[in-house]
Amino acid sequence: SPEDKNAVLLPRRIGGDWVLFHRPTSVHGADVWLSRSSDLKSWRSPELVLGRRQGGWWDSERVGMGPPPLETEHGWLVVYHGVRQTVAGGLYRxxxxxxxxxxxxxxxxxxxxxxxxxxxxxxxxxxxxxxVFPCGLVYHRESDKLFLYYGAADTRIGLATAGYSEVLDYLLACPSG
Structure with missing residues (x-):
């Protein structure tokens, strides 16, 4: 069976089911998939969600989920990691x-x-x-800030901050799908 990692659950059920994002890896690559379960034991209906982009993209080698998605008024905000292979090794962003x-x-x-x-x-x-490997995401409503905790070179933990509204405005201006 393939390696399967970077699993995160949505914090609430959708249509009566739990939703799991995960990254099975096979000879075909490493992309983010979604599976559903009513009991958190048996998973079904795998669907591709975020695939690697072909060519010179920053996320062309593999992609994987970071922290659990954050529910916003516009949709589930996802912070994911992408890898591009370079002569010096993988570059994680x-x-x-x-x-x-x-x-x-x-x-x-x-x-x-x-x-x-x-x-x-x-x-x-x-x-x-x-x-840099995103691990935890916290929204602080009073300050309208996002706090992103991330692994740095697999040695340390970092913290990046951004305005919640600014991040959503940026993302809403990005291309569809």
Whole structure:
């Protein structure tokens, strides 16, 4: 059976089912899929959600989920990681997507550009160099801020902040699906 990792659940049921995002890896690649379950034991109906983009894209080698998606008035806000293979190894960056609230396999928007990438010394040097890996996302309503906790070079934990409204405005201006 294929390697399967980067699994996260939506925080509520959709149509009576739990929704799991995961990344099975096979000879065909590593993309984000969605599966559904009524009991959290048996999973069915796998659907491709976020695929690798072909060519010189920043997420052309593999993609995987970061933290559990955040429910917004416009859809599920997803922070995911993408990898591009370089001569120096894999380069891990973070991007954004917006999924339909009731049909989360439907990608409404997806950033063409990465929004967080390795640059600081602690992100470039470590156990696995050139890695930022999104892990936790918190929305602080009073300040309208997003707090993104991320792994840096598989050695440290970093914190990136951004305005919630600014992130949604940016994402809503991105191309469909």
């Amino acid at each position: 973070a991007g954004l997507a917006l999924l339909d609230l009731e049909e989360p396999a439907n990608v409404l928007r997806r950033s063409e550009e990465w929004v967080l990438g390795p640059g600081a010394d602690y992100e470039v040097s470590g156990d696995v160099p050139n890695v």
